[in-house]
Amino acid sequence: MSERPSTFSLLLSQTKYQNKIFFRNPIAAFFTLFFPLMIFLVFSLVFGNEEIPYLGVTTAQYYAPAMAVFAAVSATYTNLAVATAYQRDQGILKRIRGTPLPPAVYMGGKIVSAIMIATMSVLIMMTIGVVFYGVQIFAATLLSAVVTFVIGVASFAALGLLIAAVVSSGEAATAVTNATLLPLAFFSGVFIPPTEAMPAWLDAVANFFPLKHFAEPFVAAFNPLTVGAGWDWASLGYMTFWGVIAGALAIRFFKWESPVGRGGRSKRRKKGAAVA
Amino acid sequence: MCWNSGMSVIEVQDLVKHYGEIEAVAGVDLSIDAGEVFALLGPNGAGKTTIVEILEGHRTKTSGSVSVLGCDPAKAGRAYRERIGIVLQATAVEEQLTVEEAIDLYGSLYPKQRKTGELIELVGLEEKTHSRIKALSGGQRRRLEFALGIVGDPEVIFLDEPTTGFDPSARRQAWSIVENLTALGKTVLLTTHYMDEAQRLADRVAVIVKGKIVAEGTPETLGGRESATALITFEANGRSIEELPLSAGVATLSENGRVTVRSMDPTRDLHQITGWAIERGVELSGLTVTRPSLEDIYLELTGGTGGV
Numbered sequence: 001m002s003e004r005p006s007t008f009s010l011l012l013s014q015t016k017y018q019n020k021i022f023f024r025n026p027i028a029a030f031f032t033l034f035f036p037l038m039i040f041l042v043f044s045l046v047f048g049n050e051e052i053p054y055l056g057v058t059t060a061q062y063y064a065p066a067m068a069v070f071a072a073v074s075a076t077y078t079n080l081a082v083a084t085a086y087q088r089d090q091g092i093l094k095r096i097r098g099t100p101l102p103p104a105v106y107m108g109g110k111i112v113s114a115i116m117i118a119t120m121s122v123l124i125m126m127t128i129g130v131v132f133y134g135v136q137i138f139a140a141t142l143l144s145a146v147v148t149f150v151i152g153v154a155s156f157a158a159l160g161l162l163i164a165a166v167v168s169s170g171e172a173a174t175a176v177t178n179a180t181l182l183p184l185a186f187f188s189g190v191f192i193p194p195t196e197a198m199p200a201w202l203d204a205v206a207n208f209f210p211l212k213h214f215a216e217p218f219v220a221a222f223n224p225l226t227v228g229a230g231w232d233w234a235s236l237g238y239m240t241f242w243g244v245i246a247g248a249l250a251i252r253f254f255k256w257e258s259p260v261g262r263g264g265r266s267k268r269r270k271k272g273a274a275v276a
Numbered sequence: 277m278c279w280n281s282g283m284s285v286i287e288v289q290d291l292v293k294h295y296g297e298i299e300a301v302a303g304v305d306l307s308i309d310a311g312e313v314f315a316l317l318g319p320n321g322a323g324k325t326t327i328v329e330i331l332e333g334h335r336t337k338t339s340g341s342v343s344v345l346g347c348d349p350a351k352a353g354r355a356y357r358e359r360i361g362i363v364l365q366a367t368a369v370e371e372q373l374t375v376e377e378a379i380d381l382y383g384s385l386y387p388k389q390r391k392t393g394e395l396i397e398l399v400g401l402e403e404k405t406h407s408r409i410k411a412l413s414g415g416q417r418r419r420l421e422f423a424l425g426i427v428g429d430p431e432v433i434f435l436d437e438p439t440t441g442f443d444p445s446a447r448r449q450a451w452s453i454v455e456n457l458t459a460l461g462k463t464v465l466l467t468t469h470y471m472d473e474a475q476r477l478a479d480r481v482a483v484i485v486k487g488k489i490v491a492e493g494t495p496e497t498l499g500g501r502e503s504a505t506a507l508i509t510f511e512a513n514g515r516s517i518e519e520l521p522l523s524a525g526v527a528t529l530s531e532n533g534r535v536t537v538r539s540m541d542p543t544r545d546l547h548q549i550t551g552w553a554i555e556r557g558v559e560l561s562g563l564t565v566t567r568p569s570l571e572d573i574y575l576e577l578t579g580g581t582g583g584v
Contacts, residue, residue, distance in 0.1 A: 003387060004358070004387045005384060005385065005386075005387070009384075010384070010385065013381065013384050017370075017373075017377075017381050020372065020373070020377075021370055021372050021373070024372035024408075025372060087370075090368035091364065091368050092368055092369065092370060094334065094364065095362075095364065095368075095369070095424070097334065098332055098333070098334065098357065098360075098362040098364070099357055099382060099385045099386075099428070100354045100355075100357040100358040100385050100386060100387075100428070101385045102354060257334070
């Protein structure tokens with residue numbers, strides 16, 4: 001009997017394979033890597049790289065980190081939910097379940113890959129901001145930015161897997177993630193900087209969901225007016241809370257087989273034939 | 277978990293599975309030995325896939341006992357899955373991978389990994405080694421799934437309707453792959469609703485209808501086939517069938533003027549019929565004596581519901 005592959009080598013190969021799948025899927029790669037970048041470039045063109053009066057920072061200085069958060073959330077929350085749900089529809093998860101690969105390692109590979117892609121998209125965004133739009137990075141707040149990012153992507157990865165666990169299909173996952181992320185991005189300080197004019201109830205809604213608690217401290221870490229090291233413990237704690245609850249619920253409700261396609265497509269076809 | 281056992285490789289006793297009100301499997305016993313190819317034959321919805329998926333560990337049973345390689349598939353986990361290979365119905369492989377990448381990737385999950393090149397050759401996908409799975413035809417995908425099912429060099433292989441939807445040449449290719457496996461001494465449990473497939477591949481066949489096994493045996497003896505009613509037929513040529521002397525048979529006259537005698541004792545009946553004909557100097561034109569085919573037996577057992 002040869003040796004069983006180690007958990008570490010399995011995690012490594014699973015991560016590589018998830019990365020490969022992602023980069024060979026042009027739609028996912030476009031929406032995660034280029035779409036946030038495009039919005040950033042368009043905003044910089046439309047508003048000009050002037051100082052936003054009520055914020056005291058330039059357009060790029062605000063939008064580079066804000067769109068980096070959007071990219072990171074797309075890479076974890078949206079991509080994990082949609083890809084996992086479609087893989088279940090296709091029976092790929094069922095196939096995996098029939099192999100000796102421990103389920104936790106499979107999921108671990110997905111999460112690590114999603115976080116790597118999120119990191120890449122954030123690095124691309126910030127590099128372009130720094131090189132072409134004079135975005136400044138501050139040593140004093142860099143550590144808090146990194147920690148906010150890590151807790152943010154981990155929590156949104158857990159949320160993505162929770163969506164994958166509870167939806168019935170890949171189409172549903174696409175609908176749910178877009179219907180939650182896009183509206184929230186408008187009033188959580190991602191697409192539009194928060195203003196005084198925003199009604200209190202809308203602010204309360206934003207405060208309830210985790211996106212604002214990711215965007216606000218991350219954007220603040222790139223604001224020259226931020227004093228100190230930029231730690232926002234309340235937001236970090238609140239995101240962690242969302243992440244842990246979502247992760248626990250995802251584990252509890254995760255299904256490896258599509259409830260609609262039990263037995264698969266051929267079965268449905270055959271039933272249809274029997275009726276006819 | 278697994279325990280040592282001197283029993284068969286697959287041992288199933290009084291297996292029952294309910295989906296809500298529906299009883300998909302209604303008390304099934306199976307005993308399959310090492311190196312045997314066993315076919316579960318039955319119409320769609322008979323419970324074949326449910327049984328196989330319980331044995332694979334994909335589903336839990338309602339009651340009864342199940343042991344494969346001395347393991348309870350529902351609880352055995354990783355150690356069990358290292359020793360089995362599964363070719364499911366209607367599953368997919370990530371379309372973005374190439375054939376070679378997929379076999380490498382799935383192979384890397386097992387302690388014993390068969391060489392990717394050899395497997396590609398075994399399933400006849402040499403020309404597609406570097407093609408994305410997206411670009412494969414249905415038959416080629418199915419052959420890739422065969423390769424993925426055996427990439428961990430399993431002791432037991434489950435094939436759930438391995439050739440459904442194949443054209444005749446793809447079926448023959450799939451059969452020769454299965455024959456390659458059995459030559460290596462693997463135990464194979466396959467489900468099918470094709471008679472010729474069961475006859476070609478299986479050492480033993482169980483016919484399953486509405487969750488119950490209604491007959492079990494070798495393809496030659498299934499359903500008492502070797503001793504079953506024989507059919508003696510000949511042209512009536514205007515004669516009445518009442519004249520026929522029969523000891524154990526029943527004669528019927530079809531519209532096209534052919535006499536069919538269903539006989540439990542064909543040797544004696546044939547002797548009487550031919551004796552009667554010779555006495556009268558009558559020629560029995562078109563005389564045949566046949567045993568029922570496996571398909572006849574199957575249709576009889578399944579009440580003619582066997583869909584192809």
